[in-house]
Amino acid sequence: MTTSAPAEHCHRCDRPITPPAATAAGHATSEGVVRYTRCGCGNPQIWLTPVEFDAARLLHR
Known part of the structure; x- marks a missing residue:
């Protein structure tokens, strides 16, 4: 990806x-x-925490 x-x-x-x-x-x-979250303004965000247990990274904002 x-x-x-x-x-x-x-x-x-x-x-x-x-x-x-x-x-x-x-x-x-x-x-x-x-994980699907929202910013305080309501903007959706998509996070991926890889199976290698790295830090989460933002995929979509």
Whole structure:
């Protein structure tokens, strides 16, 4: 899977993007655990925590 480097701020409200504290939903995949969250402004975010137990990375903002 190819992903670009995540932005450091939400493109809607310019708040810093950090790994989520609260998860709206999530599930396991062949590449790791996918978690769906929302920024404080409501913008959806998709996080992937790889099976190698690396730090979570933002897939979509």
